[in-house]
Amino acid sequence: MTCRWGGDRGCNASPALWRNMVVLLPFRGNEEVVVEWREVASRQTLLMSECFCISITGMLSYFTYSLHFGSGRDSVGNSSLKVLGSHKYEPEGGYSRKWISRSVNTKTGGKKDTFSSKTSIRPEISEETSSIKLNKYELETTELERSQYYVQQKIADNKDLERLVTIIAFDIETTGFGRENDRVIEIAFQDLRGGKNSTFQSLVNPGRYVPNTHIHGISNNMVNRSDVPSMEQLIPILLKYIQSRQIPGGVVVLIAHNARTFDVPFLKREFSRCSCKIPPDWLFIDTLPLARAVMKSKGSKVPSKVSLQALREYYDIPLVGSAHRALSDVHLLALVLQRLTHDLKLPISGLLQSSFKASN
DNA sequence: TGCCAGGCCCTCTTTAGGGCCTT
Numbered sequence: 383m384t385c386r387w388g389g390d391r392g393c394n395a396s397p398a399l400w401r402n403m404v405v406l407l408p409f410r411g412n413e414e415v416v417v418e419w420r421e422v423a424s425r426q427t428l429l430m431s432e433c434f435c436i437s438i439t440g441m442l443s444y445f446t447y448s449l450h451f452g453s454g455r456d457s458v459g460n461s462s463l464k465v466l467g468s469h470k471y472e473p474e475g476g477y478s479r480k481w482i483s484r485s486v487n488t489k490t491g492g493k494k495d496t497f498s499s500k501t502s503i504r505p506e507i508s509e510e511t512s513s514i515k516l517n518k519y520e521l522e523t524t525e526l527e528r529s530q531y532y533v534q535q536k537i538a539d540n541k542d543l544e545r546l547v548t549i550i551a552f553d554i555e556t557t558g559f560g561r562e563n564d565r566v567i568e569i570a571f572q573d574l575r576g577g578k579n580s581t582f583q584s585l586v587n588p589g590r591y592v593p594n595t596h597i598h599g600i601s602n603n604m605v606n607r608s609d610v611p612s613m614e615q616l617i618p619i620l621l622k623y624i625q626s627r628q629i630p631g632g633v634v635v636l637i638a639h640n641a642r643t644f645d646v647p648f649l650k651r652e653f654s655r656c657s658c659k660i661p662p663d664w665l666f667i668d669t670l671p672l673a674r675a676v677m678k679s680k681g682s683k684v685p686s687k688v689s690l691q692a693l694r695e696y697y698d699i700p701l702v703g704s705a706h707r708a709l710s711d712v713h714l715l716a717l718v719l720q721r722l723t724h725d726l727k728l729p730i731s732g733l734l735q736s737s738f739k740a741s742n
Numbered sequence: 743t744g745c746c747a748g749g750c751c752c753t754c755t756t757t758a759g760g761g762c763c764t765t
Contacts, residue, residue, distance in 0.1 A: 555765065556765050644748085644749090674750090689764085706765075
């Protein structure tokens with residue numbers, strides 16, 4: 383299984399062949415996904431130009447998406463996505479197929495940073511700082527301060543900010559801890575608003591041996607295959623997924639456990655390796671400091687157990703799926719985040735105050 | 743032969759040591 387792009391309960395896409403194929407595989411009983419891979423040209427740059435998705439109200443959903451290798455002058459950061467159709471599954475009577483053609487603008491290159499015009503001045507914060515700190519700020523304004531300022535300005539400008547925020551939990555599985563030598567082998571996202579197309583998951587071909595199968599259960603044979611996309615091939619799809627979830631004029635916030643020192647630096651390194659950059663308007667939040675704050679507020683000694691699995695046990699959240707698989711951990715993180723923000727009485731605006739950018 | 747991830751946080755403290763977190 384290599385790709386999932388799912389709805390309320392998640393769907394599963396599993397290309398068994400890399401090119402010229404349509405695959406149907408069962409997922410969670412009645413759910414299935416149809417994936418079609420098409421080779422348009424010999425160039426090995428994957429573009430996702432067509433995406434058939436899906437959708438089914440009620441109990442079942444299907445996603446079909448078509449990927450093809452781009453040709454000509456297309457680039458990784460500029461491609462198009464079309465939602466072309468959906469499959470309706472009828473467990474007792476087979477399929478009924480209904481195709482809908484709908485274009486979605488998914489151009490990813492040259493995206494304007496809507497906050498950039500507000501980064502040069504910051505009077506209200508300057509008034510609160512000492513002269514020494516002010517001088518430091520003027521000389522060494524950090525990206526973190528800027529990103530926080532973006533959010534503060536956004537809150538000030540728009541009282542409906544919370545409606546404009548897209549919070550996406552994510553997780554990666556890798557071949558190890560080293561950013562330089564290790565590689566991502568699985569990645570998953572979940573838009574916490576839920577709804578159709580709210581989850582995305584894919585295995586990633588690392589192009590190297592997987593030494594830590596005992597951790598996540600992802601074996602060498604599962605990912606080092608021609609039908610599993612490499613990170614370079616997957617990045618355009620990730621960008622499209624995130625963009626498809628972003629509300630125009632809104633803020634995308636990606637949340638992970640230990641994001642600041644593991645997931646984000648790792649992701650940043652993978653993007654860099656593929657000559658790509660994480661979009662500057664993506665904000666990140668690390669739930670690890672939130673967990674430490676909760677434990678501290680409860681009187682627990684810090685450091686106490688604040689791993690994702692320890693938090694699952696602390697909040698008495700049942701284990702669903704396999705721990706250390708990206709999508710399972712993402713689902714768990716979404717539930718843990720609810721508890722953490724509840725315990726800390728932290729509204730979205732407060733949560734955003736702890737956000738940072740990948741460039742930090 | 744030595745290194746082998748890196749950052750945060752706390753303590754038995756202060757500039758070091760060690761545990762925790764991510765795979």
